[in-house]
Amino acid sequence: MWEIKDIIMNIGILDIIDITIVAYVFYKLYMLIKETRAEQLIKGIFVLVVATKVSEYLQLHVVNWILKNTMQIGVIAFLIVFQPELRRALEYIGRTKFIIRHIGEFDDEDIDEVIEEMVEALFSLSRQKIGALIVIERETGINDIIQTGTIVDAKITRQLLVNIFIPNTPLHDGALVIKNNRIKAAGCFLPLTENKDLNKELGTRHRAGIGITERSDCISIIVSEETGDISMAENGQLYRALSKEYIQGILNKNLKNQNENRSIFKRGGFFK
Known part of the structure; x- marks a missing residue:
């Protein structure tokens, strides 16, 4: 004592x-x-x-x-x-503040337009039941993924986003990567998730969308071609059948605050 x-x-x-x-x-x-x-x-x-x-x-x-x-x-x-x-x-x-980096950072002045274009494109694809997979780079660089696809380097517009995923077009089969407020590449190959406990109904597109988030801090958005449902994945977790307002809120909240090192779905992120 x-x-x-x-x-x-x-x-x-x-x-x-x-x-x-x-x-x-x-x-x-x-x-x-x-x-x-x-x-x-x-x-x-x-x-x-x-x-x-x-x-x-x-x-x-x-x-x-x-x-x-x-x-x-x-x-x-x-x-x-x-x-x-x-x-x-x-x-x-x-990614800590001791090392200052600005990878995947959006400008606040045009982020509202970017979000609107993305949301409208996603729900246009959803209504038509056209499968899509979009990856948004945040602070961890994914240039190795970008190099597997075709470089586009174009401004984000709803027309271009929809056209890329139209079936039987050259770039529809694969992931589209958004980096620095632009469509950086399309037709990219993603690693599949290693999680064996996922719902067996989930196809390759969903498994690839989850897989890339297990290896980086990016966000992936998946449109199901079977149901038209829109899902999002972050940190290896999948969140399904999200509403338009919900997705717009997620993108608005997080793309404007990419310098904050936080989860968008848990621990003060998405569901808070």
């Missing part, structure tokens, strides 16, 4: 700063893995660590030997299994 009291009495300003930094880092790491497969894996590793210490304390030598060797191999397995999450964490660090 006295030892704890002495420790508390001897805590200085630097110790408080040190503890605050560590707590903040752990909090951010937790928010990065929250509601992802990494969260379950972290819990599994924690159980293994506790079991190793318990087996050592109880002198269960065989069990302890197996657990220790499992933990050693687990370091390599950790790097392999967590590769997407580690990449996302490094990208998150790169």
Whole structure:
């Protein structure tokens, strides 16, 4: 009891700063893995660590030997299994305010016109049940995706957006990428999601729209050719059958605030 009291009495300003930094880092790491497969894996590793210490304390030598060797191999397995999450964490660090970047930033003066053109095009495609997939680059650059398609580099207009996705046209099959307030490329190839728990009814277009958001902070908008429903994906999560007002609100709120590093759907973003 006295030892704890002495420790508390001897805590200085630097110790408080040190503890605050560590707590903040752990909090951010937790928010990065929250509601992802990494969260379950972290819990599994924690159980293994506790079991190793318990087996050592109880002198269960065989069990302890197996657990220790499992933990050693687990370091390599950790790097392999967590590769997407580690990449996302490094990208998150790169997007912090300590490094100023302006990728995928829109000008406020013409953003209202851009949003109106996009929304009208989306619901025109929806009414005609024409499938579409639009990716909006935010702070993480996706030039590797852009290079897989055909460079367009044109002003955003509802006519052009609709025409690109008309069936049997050269660029309809693939994703359209919007960057810096312009249609940068069309017919782009996207990585499919690795999530095995998705609804089996979702086709390749939806899986590609989710997949790109698992690898960057972009927003993807999907129009279903079967139902005409419009869905949006962000951070690996899909939100389906959204209304016109809802989509307009999302775009208006987030495209004007791309320098703010936040989720559009969770934790103070879309549904707040």
